[in-house]
Structure formats: C-alpha cells, structure tokens
Amino acid sequence: MVYFPSEQEPGLESLRSHAKIIPYLAFFGVLLLSVQLFYLQIIERDKYYALSTKNLIHREKVKARRGKILDRNGKLIAGNRMGYNLYVASGLSKKERLKAITSLCSLGIKWDARKYKTNRSNLVKRYLEYPLYLELTINSEKYPYIYVEEIPLRDYYYKEIFYHPVGYVSLISPEYLKSKKYANYDDNDYIGKSGLEKKYEGLLKGTDGLRILLKDTYGKKMVLSSGNLGSESLYKKLHAGEREPKDGKDIILTLDILLQQFIYEEIKDISASVMVMDVSTGELLSYISSPSVDPNIFLQGIAIEVWEKIRSDARHPLLDKGIENFNPASTFKPFTAYCALMEDLTEERSIKPCRGVMKFYNIKKHCWKRRGHGRETLEEAIRDSCNIYFYQLGDLLGINKFKEYADKIHLSRPSGIDLLGEKTPVIPDLKFKFRNKIADGRWYPPETLDVSIGQGFVSLSPVKVLQLYGFFASYGKMLTPHLLKRIGNEEVFFPTVAFEGGQEQIARINKGLEMVTSWGGTGWRARSLKVKISGKTGTMQSKRITEYFKKLSPDQNEIPYKERDNPWFASFAPAGSPRFAAVVFMEHQGSGAYLPAILTKKIWERMKEMGYFD
Amino acid sequence: MICLIFVLGTVGVLFIYSAFSTEHSAFLENPMVVKQIIFILIGIIMIAVFSHIDYSLYRRMAVFVYLFSILLLLGTAYVFPTVKGRWIRIGFLSVQPSEFAKIAFIIYISNLFRNYFMDRSKGYIINLTLFILKTGLVTLIPFYLVFSQPDLGTAMVFPGIWLVLMIFLGTGQRLIGGLLLFLLSSAGGMFLRIAVEGSISGIWGNIFLGSGLWTVLLFVFASILLTMFLFLLMRFLTGSTLSVLTVWIMFILFFSGIYISGAVVSVIKPYQKNRIRTFIDPYSDIRGSGWNVIQSKISIGSGGFSGKGLTKGTQNRLNFLPERHTDFIFSLISEEWGFRGSLFVLLLQGIILFFISMTALRATDVYGFYLSLSILLVLLFHTFMNVGMNMGILPVTGIPLPFVSYGGSFFISGSILIGINLNVHSQGATIKSVGAYWK
Structure with missing residues (x-):
C-alpha cells in the first residue's frame, strides 16, 4: 500500500548528499567509544584492577594470643x-x-565528638x-554507628603474689610505637613492662x-570466600596474602603457687624478700618481694590516688628487693x-677468745654479746655469730683475700637470675675506695673488719645470698637461680658451676650452720622438729650504733621505722644432705633471730607438709 | 535486524541476571530477568508489527499523536499517580510516557521538517524564523515536561533531535549557525560557571558571573573590542570577506549565550549541578556524586581484555557499581566480559546505527529521510550518552543503553522505532540506486 508515488521527491538528492556524512558520524562515534574503552581496559587495566581490589579488601590484624605463664605444676599464673x-x-x-552521640549518651558514655x-x-x-x-551486642540495632571489638587482655589470677617475678603488661606507649624496634606492635598492643613479662617479651x-x-x-x-567473591582465582590470590597468627609461647615457671601464696600471706605487710631455691638445679620455688601491688591495675591505666599511695609507701612496693643490694650482715x-678455712687460718694461735670487746688498730670493736663468747672453734663461732672471732679472721685474711675468693667462686658476679635489673654484688678490695672515689680513696684495715661480718662496704642482694647458701648446701656448686622452667615443652637449662676442692x-x-638452729644457737627460733635446718641469722644495721644507744638498748618498736635493723635469715634444709635453700630478708624488722627465723621455720615445715622432702 | 536486537536483549538479560546473582541464584527465579524476557518478546512483536505499517500513515496522524503524548505528559505531571514522577501505573504495569512522547515527537517533528522542505522545494517562500520558533516550541513543550519530571537525560533528546534536523534543513545556515553558537556558548558558560563556582568571589565574581547591569556592559564592551580586533586581524591576515556586523553579531551571540547560562545555572537542580561538577572532577566528591563515575570507571578498567567472568565481577557482587542493571549495565558488561564483550556490544550497537543511517540514505521520500534520521539520532544519542557516561567522558545523566538496560518502556519504544525504521527501509531504494550517491 503506497500513498505517495514511488519516484523520488524533489530535493531529496540534496538532502542525501548532505546525509552522506551520517554513517561516518555513527562510525566515528562508535570508534571514539572503542578507543576510550581500549584505553581504560587494556592500557590502564592494571591501575583499575588494583583499585577494584582495593575497593573490596579490608585488612584486619588478627592478634596473636599472648603466651600464658604457668607455675611448676601447670597452674595458671597469668x-x-x-x-x-x-x-x-x-x-x-x-x-x-x-545519632552515635545519642546512643553513647543513652549508655552513659562520654565522648568528645570534636x-x-x-x-x-x-x-x-x-x-x-x-x-x-552484652547490651550493645544484643540490642545492636538500638545503637547505630557504634560497635564493640574484642581484644585479648592479660589477666593475673593471683594479683599481688606474683607481681615481682612475673611483672606486668600495659598498653604500649606512643613513643615506643615510633621506633622501628616495635614495628610489629600497634596501639592496641600490650607490652611487658617488668619482671618475666619484660624479660621474655x-x-x-x-x-x-x-x-x-x-x-x-x-x-x-564479609568473610573472604570464593562464594562471596564469585571468583576462585581471586580468592586464592587474596587468601595467599592472609597470615595465621602465631600465638606466643607458654612459659612454665619454677615457682610453686601454693608455696608462694603461703609465704606471701605471712609477710604481705612488711617489706621483705623471700626466696626458696632447689640446690640441685637452681630452680626458685618461691620468689617474693613484699609488699606488692596488683599487676592488673596497670592494664587499664592507674588511678592517680592509687599511684600516689603506692609511691609514697615507705616500704617501696614497686621495688624488687630480691635483686637489690643490701649489707648481708652476719649471713x-x-x-x-x-x-679463712681455705687459707687455713682458723687454727692460728693468735686468735683470741671473745671477751665482748676487743681493740683493733686502737679502735674498740664490740661483739653483739656484751659478756663475750669466750674461746670458740669455728663452728661455735658460726653458731654464736661471734663478731670478735670473725673480726680476727678478717684481720688475718686482709681485704684482698675476700675479693680473691669471691671472684673464684663467682660471688662477685651477678647471680644470672632471669630478671632484669639485678644489681652487681659489691665485694671490696684494696683499690675499691680508690676506684669508686670514696672518701680519700685509701683502704683502712678497720674497714676490713666491718666487711668480715658483712657490714660496711660489702653488699649483696638476697638472691646472691641465696646463691651463696646454695653453694654451701651443694658443697661447692654455684647455681644460677632462675624462674623459667620450660618454654612450651622445651626444658630450659641454666649454667651450674661446680668448684673442685674445699x-x-x-x-x-x-x-x-647446722648448730645455729640448735639450742643456744642464734637461730634457735628456726629450730624445727620436723625438718633439720641449717641457717644463719643476720642483722643489718640501718644506723650506726653509738655508745649511748647501746646503753639505752631500746625496744625495736620504739625506734623510728627507718632506723630499725634489717634482719636476714639464710638457710638450707635438710641439714646434712640439703635439697633446698631459702633466704629471708626483711627491712626494718629488728634482729634476724626473730621474725626471719620464725618465718624460715614455717616455710620449711610447710614445705615438709607439701612433700618436698619426700 | 531482529536478530541483532534479540542478541543485545539476551546480553542484557544475562547481565541483569548477573547484577542480581547474589540475591537470586537461579536464572528464572529472578523477577527482573523474567520481566525483561517478556519485554524482549513484546519488543520483537512490536518490531514485526510496526515494520508492516506504512510509515506514511504517521504523517496524517502526527499532530494527534503529538498532542496525545503532550496530554499524557501533562497528565503524568499533574493528574495521574506516578512513580518517581516518571512512570504512571496502569494495573500492574508502570509505563514511562516520556518514551511514548519520544516516538510521537519524532513522528511530528519529522513531518514539520518534511512539510517545510517540500514547500521550499516547491518554491514557496516561508519565514525561516517563524519555522524555527514553531519547531522550537514543539520541542520545548515535551522538553520542559520531561525535564521537570525530572529526567534531564531523556529531556535532552528532544532539543538534540531538533538541532541536528535543523542542520539537515538545507537552508539558513547563517541563522542556524548563530543559534548553535548561542546554544553552545550558553552550555559552555554553564559548565564554566559551575566549575568556577565558589572559587571566584567578591566584586570580580559578581561582575563575571552575575547578571546585573555591569555584567551586561562588560560583555557588550568586550564583544565590541574583540570584534574590532578579530575583524582587523582577519582583514589583514586572511583577507576575509566577513562583514564587521557578522562578526559582531557572532560575539554578541557568544556573550549572550554565556550571560543566559547564568540563568540556566540558577534554574537547574542542585543534584544536576553536582553531576556536572563531578563530571569536571569526579574526585571532588568521592563519597558523593563522584562515586558513581569513579566506580564505573574502575569496573570497566578492571575488566581487562577478557573480563572477570559472568557473575564474577567484584564491583558487581559487592555493590560498588551503582544502578548496574540499568544505567551502568555497560560497566557491568565491561567488567565481567572484558574488552571483548563490551566491544562486541558496542559493535552491535554500531551495526544497528549504521543500518539506520543507511535507511536514511535509501529513503525514497523526505518524510522517510527525516524519520529515520531522527530514529538514528535517538539511538545514537542514547548509546553515546550512556556509554560515554559509563566511561566518564560525559556527565552522568540517567540514560539507559538501548536494548540492553533493564526497562520495559524503553525497550518497547526502541523496538517500535526500529520497526518504523524497517518499514522505511523496506520502501526504500535498492542498494544499487543508493550506490550512485555513495561514492
């Protein structure tokens, strides 16, 4: 059906000649688009591919679990x-x-939106x-734009009891994060700040x-899966970029929770350091420095008043007394x-009986017993802790001999305990004052006398004293007291040096030392019917004893706290064939024959009950 | 031709399925897919039907169709309940009257141009200005109605067709050239204004971007100065014969275009302003209106040569690609089928466009010529705007990709246009006789 004549209408040709350009237009249009397509998809493909991958990837750190800390019986400490x-x-x-602020307000949480x-x-x-x-996770739709993330936190189950050996962790400070050493930490990470937590970080x-x-x-x-991604190959590629977290290693300590708990309960209010060591291996069954603080408080940032209280405490709760130096006194x-025995000086005829006081180099030196001990053998002198006897031995030896034997049996080195910040023991020799620029730098013979009874310039840490008694108990082995027993299932060995001779x-x-705990010995309070204990008392003077003071002989409780004596009691048991050594050091608690001796007895009896001597 | 449409439609269906593959795993479970398949079938029936209706018939009813479509648009705007202002609901179907208006507009304006052309070739003297005003009005009514829906993308089709048909009017080049200059300068001015908005302020900002007396004076003065300069330059350098008046009118048109653009900028909606701003610099608002363009470019680029595989595009599955079953379906195809697939789709579109342009050349009467030229323009405009927008070389306007994007109204109206075009083609001259013009 045709309405119009099929011959061409006039003028159509001119239109057509115009219109010849039209197919070209269509062609160029498509070509232009194709060129842009080629540019995007072929030339810039990698750039856009990277962008598309970046679009959909969310990298998330998976926190490794911090290794647990267990006691020797596998009980959890941290x-x-x-x-x-x-x-x-x-x-x-x-x-x-x-809206976020509103939901925070409804939860009662303040937030600075600026x-x-x-x-x-x-x-x-x-x-x-x-x-x-719970509220936030259950009713999450009630609180839009806020969410909760779970992060692992450290938990110390025994609070104060293990503060000093185990230490604590706290949030890593921003200054640490800047350094390269802590590159694998982020601002949600915890870092060991003291004790074993720091040592074995x-x-x-x-x-x-x-x-x-x-x-x-x-x-x-969403979870990364080929289903969610829709592509197996991309999934594999992305999955290859994932890393499983490697959890921290669990460490098993040599400590015994029950013993530690028992001892801590006894001394938690006084400033003290107590250690028990296995003299065959050097394992520390107990390591206490009291008073202590709860390590959990450092985790969340410490309240200022709590901090002030800790800081102003005269008993120094934060100080680990086990590795601080003190005069070892009679110990x-x-x-x-x-x-003296090694030098074979004990049988010298020049050694005089103790009369309570004796003149050395024109200085009157007193024994602690005013009436004197009379003539004594070495064993008796140890039993009675006779100052005069040991003054004479010291005088015969001379200061350099102390240093010589200390070096020989490694007494002048740090014990090597696996805690940070152990003080190096101080055993003086002739040049000591000169080297350390003390007074005129010259060593005077009376100063040797002080050293020979553990006062004056000699100073050892409790752990070092423990090591020394371990040396006696093991008949000449210098053990390394240590806290780490196993890493995972791997046994850890610490060096033991055995000395031939002597x-x-x-x-x-x-x-x-055995006689010390006998009737009449200075440590008779430590005498126990259950365990035969060898030990030695010690009393470190906080203040120089003046004549006036001596006459007064006041009760310890009347002296200001800071001026009271620091008692020691070092011991090992069972006497004869010792298996464990212990040291008790207290600050400002009077004579070593009292509290430390009683505590030592309690410890040994407790250990007996616990079956350590079976 | 039907085959081409069918293939394109199938590609579209595949990617509509892909776009929702995370929600509906089975192919036919997806209501969108089923709907689109039905649309394709209807579309193909429409092609068959309209290719058998003599296009000369449209000439007689052109006015009525046009008026009916305007009434429909008016109804959409003021009477019928609508969805988003664009769709009206008839039972369970929602129909987009602007698509119907496109067909009606093409039928009517082609007739107007044909009448003008025939009258002129018969020797009647017709006032060109009056004609331009008349057709301009015919264009402006549907433009305004669709624009206020608001659907700038579809609305732009009307003046686009009108302008290009003007070029093929065969007369009045100078007037039309001036008009084009005016329109282009106003469009350019609009872009410029939006681009510098906020960066120039104070007195100079007021003078350059404002609409007061000073601005007018500045522009007039500048146009005179520039005219003198250019005129003298051309006179001495090239010996041009253009009169001073012509050059001056050119500049006046140019500056008035820029001046008018200020009014345009103040009229258009903020989101449209944003689209133009992000077209100039997508990264100015990454999370906001620049997001679509950036993600679309990433989708296309990351596809590479062979693509990520159907339903395996990450931009698709994780929702980075917006509107991926309609306006951004080309990006989706590019991502999952890569350069191969998207070039294939482009080529199919190109073949269709080429076929239509050949039809225009073969048309045996002026009406057929204008008709298929307009059809070509509609499809070219859609393809070009859509793909250009996907690749970030044109601003984002909500224009679907013909025969591929999801959407019944556009698929069916496109099919009707193809059907009409096939009828023009079947009545056209043989290839041989066209060959005479095709040297």
Missing part, C-alpha cells in the same frame, strides 16, 4: 581474657555522628564493662596474623669462714 573496646564507625556524616576522624574508626572507651558489652608476644575481609560499598564486612660470716671446709661451715 592468662588472657577478653576485653571490649567501644568504637564509633568511620565515615559518618554530621547527622549520623549525632576528635572524630572520618578515615578510621574512633576509639571511645576501652575495657567496656561486661553488662554494657619476645617469647610471649607471638606474631600477629593478617586476615582479609571483603567489604561492600556500604562498608559491610656473710660463713663466707669469711670459707676464706669440700671439707664447706662441711665444717655446714656443721656450724
């Missing part, structure tokens, strides 16, 4: 629990931020209380893993005896 951090989501508009950063999630509160966490920390999550355009996160006398001499000293 473990991990879940902590909850509250965040405000990133990339919120002003309106959404307002600190809001759009490009990352904003931490509002750490250590959310558990009820709040590398073992405990582990290596964080990396998890890749998919996120869609709304920021919703040093066995070492003087050892030197065994008979040590036997004589041990005989004297």
Whole structure:
C-alpha cells in the first residue's frame, strides 16, 4: 500500500548528499567509544584492577594470643581474657555522628565528638564493662554507628603474689610505637613492662596474623570466600596474602603457687624478700618481694590516688628487693669462714677468745654479746655469730683475700637470675675506695673488719645470698637461680658451676650452720622438729650504733621505722644432705633471730607438709 | 535486524541476571530477568508489527499523536499517580510516557521538517524564523515536561533531535549557525560557571558571573573590542570577506549565550549541578556524586581484555557499581566480559546505527529521510550518552543503553522505532540506486 508515488521527491538528492556524512558520524562515534574503552581496559587495566581490589579488601590484624605463664605444676599464673573496646564507625556524616552521640549518651558514655576522624574508626572507651558489652551486642540495632571489638587482655589470677617475678603488661606507649624496634606492635598492643613479662617479651608476644575481609560499598564486612567473591582465582590470590597468627609461647615457671601464696600471706605487710631455691638445679620455688601491688591495675591505666599511695609507701612496693643490694650482715660470716678455712687460718694461735670487746688498730670493736663468747672453734663461732672471732679472721685474711675468693667462686658476679635489673654484688678490695672515689680513696684495715661480718662496704642482694647458701648446701656448686622452667615443652637449662676442692671446709661451715638452729644457737627460733635446718641469722644495721644507744638498748618498736635493723635469715634444709635453700630478708624488722627465723621455720615445715622432702 | 536486537536483549538479560546473582541464584527465579524476557518478546512483536505499517500513515496522524503524548505528559505531571514522577501505573504495569512522547515527537517533528522542505522545494517562500520558533516550541513543550519530571537525560533528546534536523534543513545556515553558537556558548558558560563556582568571589565574581547591569556592559564592551580586533586581524591576515556586523553579531551571540547560562545555572537542580561538577572532577566528591563515575570507571578498567567472568565481577557482587542493571549495565558488561564483550556490544550497537543511517540514505521520500534520521539520532544519542557516561567522558545523566538496560518502556519504544525504521527501509531504494550517491 503506497500513498505517495514511488519516484523520488524533489530535493531529496540534496538532502542525501548532505546525509552522506551520517554513517561516518555513527562510525566515528562508535570508534571514539572503542578507543576510550581500549584505553581504560587494556592500557590502564592494571591501575583499575588494583583499585577494584582495593575497593573490596579490608585488612584486619588478627592478634596473636599472648603466651600464658604457668607455675611448676601447670597452674595458671597469668592468662588472657577478653576485653571490649567501644568504637564509633568511620565515615559518618554530621547527622549520623549525632545519632552515635545519642546512643553513647543513652549508655552513659562520654565522648568528645570534636576528635572524630572520618578515615578510621574512633576509639571511645576501652575495657567496656561486661553488662554494657552484652547490651550493645544484643540490642545492636538500638545503637547505630557504634560497635564493640574484642581484644585479648592479660589477666593475673593471683594479683599481688606474683607481681615481682612475673611483672606486668600495659598498653604500649606512643613513643615506643615510633621506633622501628616495635614495628610489629600497634596501639592496641600490650607490652611487658617488668619482671618475666619484660624479660621474655619476645617469647610471649607471638606474631600477629593478617586476615582479609571483603567489604561492600556500604562498608559491610564479609568473610573472604570464593562464594562471596564469585571468583576462585581471586580468592586464592587474596587468601595467599592472609597470615595465621602465631600465638606466643607458654612459659612454665619454677615457682610453686601454693608455696608462694603461703609465704606471701605471712609477710604481705612488711617489706621483705623471700626466696626458696632447689640446690640441685637452681630452680626458685618461691620468689617474693613484699609488699606488692596488683599487676592488673596497670592494664587499664592507674588511678592517680592509687599511684600516689603506692609511691609514697615507705616500704617501696614497686621495688624488687630480691635483686637489690643490701649489707648481708652476719649471713656473710660463713663466707669469711670459707676464706679463712681455705687459707687455713682458723687454727692460728693468735686468735683470741671473745671477751665482748676487743681493740683493733686502737679502735674498740664490740661483739653483739656484751659478756663475750669466750674461746670458740669455728663452728661455735658460726653458731654464736661471734663478731670478735670473725673480726680476727678478717684481720688475718686482709681485704684482698675476700675479693680473691669471691671472684673464684663467682660471688662477685651477678647471680644470672632471669630478671632484669639485678644489681652487681659489691665485694671490696684494696683499690675499691680508690676506684669508686670514696672518701680519700685509701683502704683502712678497720674497714676490713666491718666487711668480715658483712657490714660496711660489702653488699649483696638476697638472691646472691641465696646463691651463696646454695653453694654451701651443694658443697661447692654455684647455681644460677632462675624462674623459667620450660618454654612450651622445651626444658630450659641454666649454667651450674661446680668448684673442685674445699669440700671439707664447706662441711665444717655446714656443721656450724647446722648448730645455729640448735639450742643456744642464734637461730634457735628456726629450730624445727620436723625438718633439720641449717641457717644463719643476720642483722643489718640501718644506723650506726653509738655508745649511748647501746646503753639505752631500746625496744625495736620504739625506734623510728627507718632506723630499725634489717634482719636476714639464710638457710638450707635438710641439714646434712640439703635439697633446698631459702633466704629471708626483711627491712626494718629488728634482729634476724626473730621474725626471719620464725618465718624460715614455717616455710620449711610447710614445705615438709607439701612433700618436698619426700 | 531482529536478530541483532534479540542478541543485545539476551546480553542484557544475562547481565541483569548477573547484577542480581547474589540475591537470586537461579536464572528464572529472578523477577527482573523474567520481566525483561517478556519485554524482549513484546519488543520483537512490536518490531514485526510496526515494520508492516506504512510509515506514511504517521504523517496524517502526527499532530494527534503529538498532542496525545503532550496530554499524557501533562497528565503524568499533574493528574495521574506516578512513580518517581516518571512512570504512571496502569494495573500492574508502570509505563514511562516520556518514551511514548519520544516516538510521537519524532513522528511530528519529522513531518514539520518534511512539510517545510517540500514547500521550499516547491518554491514557496516561508519565514525561516517563524519555522524555527514553531519547531522550537514543539520541542520545548515535551522538553520542559520531561525535564521537570525530572529526567534531564531523556529531556535532552528532544532539543538534540531538533538541532541536528535543523542542520539537515538545507537552508539558513547563517541563522542556524548563530543559534548553535548561542546554544553552545550558553552550555559552555554553564559548565564554566559551575566549575568556577565558589572559587571566584567578591566584586570580580559578581561582575563575571552575575547578571546585573555591569555584567551586561562588560560583555557588550568586550564583544565590541574583540570584534574590532578579530575583524582587523582577519582583514589583514586572511583577507576575509566577513562583514564587521557578522562578526559582531557572532560575539554578541557568544556573550549572550554565556550571560543566559547564568540563568540556566540558577534554574537547574542542585543534584544536576553536582553531576556536572563531578563530571569536571569526579574526585571532588568521592563519597558523593563522584562515586558513581569513579566506580564505573574502575569496573570497566578492571575488566581487562577478557573480563572477570559472568557473575564474577567484584564491583558487581559487592555493590560498588551503582544502578548496574540499568544505567551502568555497560560497566557491568565491561567488567565481567572484558574488552571483548563490551566491544562486541558496542559493535552491535554500531551495526544497528549504521543500518539506520543507511535507511536514511535509501529513503525514497523526505518524510522517510527525516524519520529515520531522527530514529538514528535517538539511538545514537542514547548509546553515546550512556556509554560515554559509563566511561566518564560525559556527565552522568540517567540514560539507559538501548536494548540492553533493564526497562520495559524503553525497550518497547526502541523496538517500535526500529520497526518504523524497517518499514522505511523496506520502501526504500535498492542498494544499487543508493550506490550512485555513495561514492
């Protein structure tokens, strides 16, 4: 059906000649688009591919679990629990931020919205209380734009009891994060700040893993799977970039929780250091420095009033007294005896009986017993802790001999305990004052007398004294006291140095030490019917004893706290064939024959009950 | 031709399925897919039907069809309940009247141009200005109605067709050239204004971008100065014969275009302004209106040569690609089928366009010529705007890709246009006789 004549209408040709350009136009249009397509898809493909991958990837750090710390029987000392951090989501508009603030307010949490950063999630509160966490997770739709993230936290189950050996962790400070050494830490990480937590940080920390999550355009996160991604090859490629976290190694300590607990309960209010060591291996069954603080308080940032209280405490709760240096007092006398025996000076005819006072170099030196001990053998002198006897031995030996024997049996070196900050023992020699620029730098013979009874310039830490008594108990082995028993299932060995010779001499000293706890010995309070204990008392003077003071002989309780004597009691048991050594050091608690001796007895009896001597 | 449409439609269906593959795993479970398949079938029936209706018939009813479509648009705007202002509901179907208006507009304006051309070739003297004003009005009514829906993309089709048909009017080049200069300069001015908005302020900002007396004076003065300069330059350098008046009118048109653009900028909606701004610099608002362009480019680019595989595009699955079953379906195809697939789709579109342009050349009467030229323009405009927008070389306007994007109204109206074009083709001259013009 044709309405118009089929011949061409006039003028159509001119139109056609115009229109010849039209197919070209269509062609060029498509060509232009194809060129742009080629440019995008072939030339710039890699750039856009990287962008598309970047779009959907959300990298997330998977925190490695910090290694647990267990006692020698496998009981947990420090473990991990879940902590909850509250965040405000990133990339919120002003309106959404307002909603976030509203929901925070309804939870009763303050937040400074001016600190809001759009490009990352904003931490509002750490250590959310558990009820709040439950509320937030159960009714999450009620609280838009805020969310909770779980992070592992350290938990110290025995609070104060293990503060000094185990130490504590706290949030890593921003200054640390800047340095390269802490590159694998982030601002949610905890780091060991003292004790074994610091010493074995590398073992405990582990290596964080990396998890890749998919996120869609709304920021919703999904598990990385080929199903969610829709592509097997891309999944494999992304999955290869993931890393499993390597958990920190568990460490098993030589400590015994029950013993530690028992001892700590006894001395928690006084400033003291108590250690018990296995003299065959050097394992420390107990390591206490009291008073102590709860390491859990450092985790969440410490309240200022609590901190002030700790800081102003005269008993120095934060100080680990086990590795601090003190005058060993009379507990040093066995070492003087050892030197003298090795030099074969004990049978010298020049040694005079104790009359309570004796003149050396024109200076009157007193024995602690005013009436004197009379003539005594070495063993008796140890039993009675006779100052005059040991003054004479010291005088015969001369200061350099002390140093010589200390060097020989490694007494002048740090014990090697696996704690940081151990003080080097001080055993003076003739040049000591000169080297340390003390007074005129010259050594005077009367100063040797002080050293021979453990006063004056000699100073040892409790752990060093323990080591010395371990030396006597093991008949000439210098053990390394240590706290680490195993790393995972790997046994750890610490060096033990055995010294040939001197065994008979040590036997004589041990005989004297055994007599200390006999009736009439200075340590009779430590005498126990259950365990035969060898030991030695000691009383470190806090203040120079003046004649006036001596006459007054006041009760210790009437002297100001700071001026009271520091008592020692070093011991090992069972006498004869010792298996464990212990040292008790207290600050400002009077004579070593009292509290430390009683505590030592309690410890040994307790250990007997616990079956350590079976 | 039907085959081409069918193939394109099938590709579209495949990718509509892919776009929702995370929600509906089975192919036919997806309501969108089923709907689109039905649309394709209807579309093909429409092609068959309209290719058998003589296109000369449309000439007689052109006015009525046009008026009816305007009424429909008016109804959409003021009477009928609508969806988003674009669709009206008839039972369970929602129909887009602007698509129907496109067909009606093509039929009517082709007739107007044909009448003008025939009258002129018969020797009647007709006022060109009056004609331009008349056709301009005919264009402006549907433009305004669709624009206020608001659907700028579809609305732009009307003036687009009108302008190009003007070029093929065969007369009044100078007037039409001036008009084009005016329109282009106003469009350019609009872009410029939006681009510098906020960066220039104070007195100079007021003078350059404002609409007061000072601005007018500045533009007049500048046009005179520039005219003198250019005129002298051309006179001495090239010996041009253009009169001073012509050059001056050119500049006046140019500056008034820029001046008018200020009014345009103040009229258009903020979101449209944003689209233009992000077209100039997508990264100015990454999370906001620039997001679509950036993600679309990433989708296309990351596809590479062979693509990520159907339903395996990450931009698709994780929702980074917006509107991926309609306006951005080309990006989706590019991502999952890569360069191969998207070039294939482009080629198919190119073949269709080429076929239509050949039809225009072969048409045996002026009406057929204008008709198929307009059809070509509609499809070219859609393809070009859509793909250009996907690749970030044109601003984002909500224009679907013909025969591929999801959407019944556009598929069916496109099919009708193809059907009409097939009828023009079947009545056209043989290839041989066209060959004479095709040297």
